[in-house]
Amino acid sequence: MLERPADVTRLARLFHALSDETRLRIVGKLLGGEQCVCNLTDALDAGQSRLSFHLKALKDAGLVSDRREGRWVHYALNPDVLQEIKSFVGSVREGAARCC
Amino acid sequence: MLERPADVTRLARLFHALSDETRLRIVGKLLGGEQCVCNLTDALDAGQSRLSFHLKALKDAGLVSDRREGRWVHYALNPDVLQEIKSFVGSVREGAARCC
């Protein structure tokens, strides 16, 4: 998993998206299913532009996708990304097994 | 997993440690088992103090542990941390399953 430079770059991006508390809390909210931005603004104590900034970070990393419905925009977790993290964890486990 | 503030803080730290390409490449090398710093300096094209900086970041996050042996210091992945990441991935999967 970490042999190919492209994978290293991709994983670094992914982990960076998850390396911020505000973004992790957003992810936490999205575990309950798709949410409109207004719900997230209420739930987290983050100002509007701050929330938007972090949603963009999550979206750029491919972790979430957005969907416009009238005036509202809904964000949801992208299930594909999970596989990438799982592959990484898998490769680490193999490595750990080999060495200990 | 992401309901408790302490977990959010811990995961953010952990993911931050994994959010850098140099550090991910170090982890990649450590998958083959414990390595002394000298091996890593050769394998990665990183200067000595730079490598030391990133090893400290990994160590502070609890991802690796170090062991001195004479002149050399050996670093190895900490297998405990894997469980934390796995728990996170597990919670995301449940969330994704619930919503789709």
Place this chain on the structure above:
DNA sequence: CCTTGACATTAAGATTTCTTGATATATTGA
């Protein structure tokens, strides 16, 4: 149209992180 509401984008400053070069520490062997 015009206004309002939901959200995105931009700009600027504060803070954090990373890199590099210099210096410090610790261990070994002469």
Place this chain on the structure above:
DNA sequence: TCAATATATCAAGAAATCTTAATGTCAAGG
């Protein structure tokens, strides 16, 4: 004890990131 080697730490600048406040955009209702 001294020199050499391996690694850590420090200091300073560069670059990236985050926050806040202001402004832009777009859809809906009047």
